[in-house]
Structures are given as structure tokens and as C-alpha cells.
Amino acid sequence: MIEKICSLSDAVRDLVRDGDGVVIGASLETAIPFAATYEIIRQGKKNLEMIAPISDASTDMLIGAGCVGTVTGAWVGNVSGGLGHNYRRAAENQIPHALDINDYSNFTIGMALFAGAYGLPYAPVRSILGSDIINSNPAFKMATNPFSTETEPVVLVPPVKPDVAILGVQRADAAGNNHYWGSSGLAQEAALAAERVIIVADEIVEPDVISSDPSRVLVPGFRVAAVCHVPAGTHPAPLTGRWQRDSAFFNDYHARSRDVDGYKAWLDEWVFAVEDAPGYAKKLGDRLSALKIAGSQDAAHANYAAE
């Protein structure tokens, strides 16, 4: 077994490079590994291309910290608060600097990652017809369905292949094999399209726990570059069966990021004054305990016996 366990700081240092195309969480509002967002900000990565359907406030935080050169995605904001203040400042007033925006919808960024994952030259879709997204993002091309007897327009979506996908899961083994349950958005497509995958696991388990239920694997370990053990590494985002969403945290971020000084103070408090992921969990203290899902509702037993 190839051991792939390392600290999140090491994984970000070694596997996330300036200018990379990066996915941080692709399951929309759940399982977003915010611990990686914070670590990327701490290490001062630059000119990243953030690729996402909806990664809640993660992308807004990175934009405000000056880490982002390009947004390739469907949505940047704060699900609790609505608008993303840092996104607005960057797009409207080039603060902290200008931003390139490649507009997508959720389905078209999904099909772009799907094409990237499975080697399609492009993905034809029926969506975004009639939307100005076709006009504001030159990546899309219009074509006519060659299989239709009538003139039927389709939109051709080119593949998107991230350099790095960083994904939160409930549990993984030391080789990066992992289990994820709950809705997965585009996490699997993002992982399979990416050159390098970093798994942020709430729990590290023995390999036989993962191999006991291979149908629950999000991405097998042979496609994983690093696995990092970060309990509650998705906070403030939820993780099915493990952590509730900390909606008050998102509201607080929304209120404080309204102006640049407030955002910087928030960043100092929650990112720079905290050394690493364990330090963050310690700072949350009782607040984190209150978010822990204490109840138990097990899935039914599934028999894989072969003899």
C-alpha cells in the first residue's frame, strides 16, 4: 500500500501551485473542505483559477485574499447571505485586483468536468440556449445536431480539467481510498477530471473498512495524490451524518466582509491568527461540539459475500 497521508499544509504546499485550476468542494453546499480554503490563503497562493458549481463562501474568501485570477463557474456568493462582497469588489472595482470570469451554469460546468473526466472532446447540451452565458463566455460554441432531420441547435461545452481537486469525505484509509455518502454534486466528475486529488477526510480508518463497501467509494485511492486527516475540515459547511452546517458562521462572514477592513479583520481572526486546521478546531471549541451530529441512523447491512 502506498501511504498518502500527510498534513493539509504539506499537501497544499506540494500539490497546489500558483496559477493552477483548483476545485475546492464540488458537492454544492455540502462537504466543502474549508480547511483547504484557509490553508491556501495562509500560504498566499496566487492567480488560481477557481472551478466550481457552488462552493458557498469559499471562493469569495479566496478572491478577497488575492489568491484568485480567474473564476470558472456557475455561482460565487454566500448561500446564507446572498451576494459575495469580495466577488463584487473584484468584479466591479478590481479590488484587490481584476478578475477574469468564465460564466457557466451548474449543468454546463458539470458537463465540462464530465467531458474532462472521461476524455470527451466536448459535451453537447440543450441548456443555456437563450441565455447570455453563451455570449459572455466565448468557451461555448453553437452547433446543429447532426443526427436531427430538423434544424436543432445545441451548445458544445469544451472539457474542463482542473489541476487539483480538493474534496471532503467522511472517511478514508491511508492510501486515499474513501467513502462518501449523501448528495455528491459534481465531486466525482471533478475528481476524475483532475490531475491531482487531495482528500480531506473527517476520519481515517483501516483499509478493510473501505474495501468492505466498494459501492460507497467516491474516488479510488489510485487516483488520489494525498489524503489529509482533518476532523470537521468542512466547517462551516456540513458533512452528511457528521457535522451540521454552521449557518451563523456564514452570516457573520457575510456581515463582516461587507467592507474591506471588516473582511481583513475576519481573515486575521479566522485564518492568519490560526496556525493550522487543528488550531482552527480548537478555536471553535464548544461551538464545534454543538455542531457534531450525535445521533445514529445506520444504513441497512449490504452483503458482498461471493461464496
Added chain:
Amino acid sequence: MADYSTQELMIIAAAREIRDGELVFVGMRLPITAYGVARLTHAPNAVGMFEGGVTRYAPAEETLYTMCDPANQRNAAWTTGLIQVMGHLQAGRVDAGFIGGAEIDKWGNINTSYIGGHEDVQVKLPGSGGAADIAAMSRRLIAIMNHEKRRLVERVSYITSPGYIDGEGGRAEAGIAVGGPAAVITDKAVLRPHGPQNELHLSSVHPGHTADEVIENTGWELKTAPGMSETPAPGETEMTALHQVDREGFWR
């Protein structure tokens, strides 16, 4: 004074748009409650989809902050990926979809991307999320908006989510096979497309408001549909269902 809030009336108006047995793309906040009310009243066999990959029969019992919260995953009909659920849209299987918006025009086009347009950005909004997909590929679109003159405009500065685009034949010309806005539910009224142009007309005015007030608060010359009426006040059965869904009284 009737015993319901404006938001409760909007939820019940939205619930009435869902028919029994339909596959519905739900969306957060107000529509999720409307879906719950519809299931408990006239549409017990409706099925709800959420773009993150959750599909549900009965709505979650707890208050949700996002559609991906643990409570929405538990006892779901299906937890899968985005392509699996949005693929149902593309396959033409979704009967009704709900979206919100910052700006809508008289053709039902919705902007959630760039106020001022792409070249002259005044306000950068979060973007499409799944809205453009839901608007293009649901069989009926139901939009939920606050009724303000600056939000209901003659022409949106950027079409994130297509309505009837520029009127008669607009969707067909863009290559969209189905759908279009069926209703726009605001805090003052319900607007519906009318006539060959599919221009949004005033269909019903909520109790306590007047047609003149609605027209005054609309950024285009809003015409009234034939048979324009008052939005029926929530009935007892509907309110009982709503209180059952909204246990904590969030919308009261």
C-alpha cells in the same frame, strides 16, 4: 385581518402551481415549503429534486438552511450527483421548476449575473447556479420575486435564465423545445404570460393590494389579463398544511 403573512400567501400561491404526480425542481427557502404544502394537500404524489443531487418524496422535517443539509439527505428517495438530477431536466422529464431572481422583464427573462450588463457591470450578482438550466429545460417555470420597480423592468440587462426572450417564438428561435415562465409570484400579485407574445400580464392581485398599486410598482406598462382577479386567500386546509411544514413558524 386574515391570519397569514405575505410570505405565507406567496408559499400557498406557489404550492398551487404544483400538480399531483409531477416531478418538481424545488430550490431553497420559499419553494421548499411550497413543495411541502402541495404534498400535504392536492399533490401527495409529487416528487421533488434538488440540484445538488437530492431527490425526495416527503420534504425534510427540520428547517433547512441549504438543500444539501444533513436533514435533507436523511431518508431521501435518492442521493446522487448533479448530472443525474439535472439530466432529468435535459431529458424533458421535469414538469415544473422554481427559481428566484434579482431582475425580471416583461418577457420573463431573469438576471442573476450582471446588473448593468456584462460590459458595464454595476452590481456583480452571484450568477446562474442552476437557474439557467432550470429556466431553459423545465416544462413550466415559476419565478418568485419581490415586487419592486427596479426589479421588474422593461428589459433585463443580461439574460441569465431565459423566459420568452423577446416574445412570440423567442424560445423556439433560440432552439428551446419546451417551457417558459408559467407564473411569477411576487409579494403583491401573480403575473402570467398572456397572448401570442407571452408578455407577462397581471393575473391576480393579492388581498390587501390594488391593481393600480401593482402597476405603479412595475417597471414596464403592465397590462391586466382578461378575468384578472384577487389571489384566493389561503384556505383552512392549506394553512393547516403550511403550519405542519413550517413547524418553527419561520414564514409567519
